[in-house]
Amino acid sequence: MIDNAVLIKQGAEARIYIAPFLTRKAIVKERFSKSYRHPILDKKLTARRVTQEARCLHKCRRSGLDTPVVYFVDIENNTIYMEYVExxxxxxxxxxxxxxxxxxxxxxxxxxxxxxxxxxxxxxxxxxxxxxxxxxxxxxxxxxxxxxxxxxxxxxxxxxxxxxxxxxxxxxxxxxxxxxxxxxxxxxxxxxxxxxxxxxxxxxxxxxxxxxx
Ligand SMILES: Nc1ncnc2c1ncn2[C@@H]1O[C@H](COP(=O)(O)OP(=O)(O)O)[C@@H](O)[C@H]1O
Ligand SMILES: [Mg+2]
Incomplete structure (x- = not known):
């Protein structure tokens, strides 16, 4: 559960919320499990996808692209907190x-x-x-x-x-x-x-x- 979160999109693989992160307005992207997968395998795959997403976001930003700033990656909960782009x-x-x-x-x-x-x-x-x-x-x-x-x-x-x-x-x-x-x-x-x-x-x-x- 994310505090003060407003769900804005329920996708097939992730839920997108708007929520505060410290003093900022943030986008919170939470990946969820696919129930048909083996639980241990699923946990690994989901964690890998979250890490990969955060890494690529960051790599692009370092190369001069405008991408949302990554605030925080919560691996335990498969969640990325990033800048809300107006x-x-x-x-x-x-x-x-x-x-x-x-x-x-x-x-x-x-x-x-x-x-x-x-x-x-x-x-x-x-x-x-x-x-x-x-x-x-x-x-x-x-x-x-x-x-x-x-x-x-x-x-x-x-x-x-x-x-x-x-x-x-x-x-x-x-x-x-x-x-x-x-x-x-x-x-x-x-x-x-x-x-x-x-x-x-x-x-x-x-x-x-x-x-x-
Ligand atoms: N950093 C962001 N700032 C503002 N809006 C965003 C941001 N990230 C996502 N959104 C909004 O949420 C929608 C879904 O997010 P996205 O990351 O594309 O997830 P999905 O994998 O479900 O397509 C986007 O099309 C956009 O409207
Ligand atoms: Mg999308």
């Missing part, structure tokens, strides 16, 4: 827009920020594992792009792992935001420019696309 998800921002021309420059700016964040993350060899527009926030009032939800993240140097990250995001864009092809193309353009060893990643991504047809 802002909106990129999903909601894009959904509120119409096809109006005036949104074009705003979207270009957003695409640029997303491309930079992904480049930074992959230079640090962090694979996010679940890139969607709900896992990207725009911080108030600066508009800084914050990457969240490192629950499926891991460290890898392999171009194919990085390509899968981009592919998952592309799928998310296509299914959630109609007519976002141009925006995704500019995300990739920034990614390419900012990540000097991105060649093999882009090649893998193109291979993936070819396999599809």
């Amino acid at each position: 802002g909106k998800t990129v999903r909601d921002i894009l959904r509120e827009q119409s096809d109006d021309e005036s949104f074009k420059s705003k979207n270009d700016e957003m695409a640029n920020k997303i491309g930079m964040a992904l480049a930074n993350m992959h230079v640090a060899d962090v694979i996010h594992g679940d890139l969607t527009t709900s896992n990207l926030l725009s911080r108030d009032p600066t508009g800084s792009l914050v990457v969240i939800d490192f629950g499926l993240s891991y460290v890898s140097i392999l171009p194919e792992d990085k390509a899968v990250d981009l592919y998952v995001l592309e799928r998310a864009f296509m299914s959630t935001h109609p007519n976002s092809e141009t925006m995704f193309a500019s995300i990739l353009e920034t990614y390419r420019k900012k990540y000097k060893d991105s060649g093999p990643v882009i090649n893998k991504l193109e291979e993936e696309a070819e396999n599809e047809v």
Whole structure:
């Protein structure tokens, strides 16, 4: 039980609360057990996932990405306390827009920020594992792009792992935001420019696309 906590999301693997941490407003992410797993194995797996999430969050932040600050990791209770980021998800921002021309420059700016964040993350060899527009926030009032939800993240140097990250995001864009092809193309353009060893990643991504047809 977490004191003064308000449940904001009940997911398949974790509950998200807003609760105070010392003097700060915090997000509390609590992973829970899967009852079908063996209890000892389950405890180990859950603890590993929590540690991995906290590590990847921290590794990204050290590499210059804007990610929530990790306040405290409670391994015993499979819980991470992190900074509450005031802002909106990129999903909601894009959904509120119409096809109006005036949104074009705003979207270009957003695409640029997303491309930079992904480049930074992959230079640090962090694979996010679940890139969607709900896992990207725009911080108030600066508009800084914050990457969240490192629950499926891991460290890898392999171009194919990085390509899968981009592919998952592309799928998310296509299914959630109609007519976002141009925006995704500019995300990739920034990614390419900012990540000097991105060649093999882009090649893998193109291979993936070819396999599809
Ligand atoms: N640090 C944070 N600051 C503000 N809101 C957050 C933060 N972390 C998560 N959220 C909100 O909670 C939602 C779910 O959190 P997330 O970490 O993505 O968990 P899940 O694994 O259930 O998707 C996010 O889409 C976002 O709206
Ligand atoms: Mg999420």
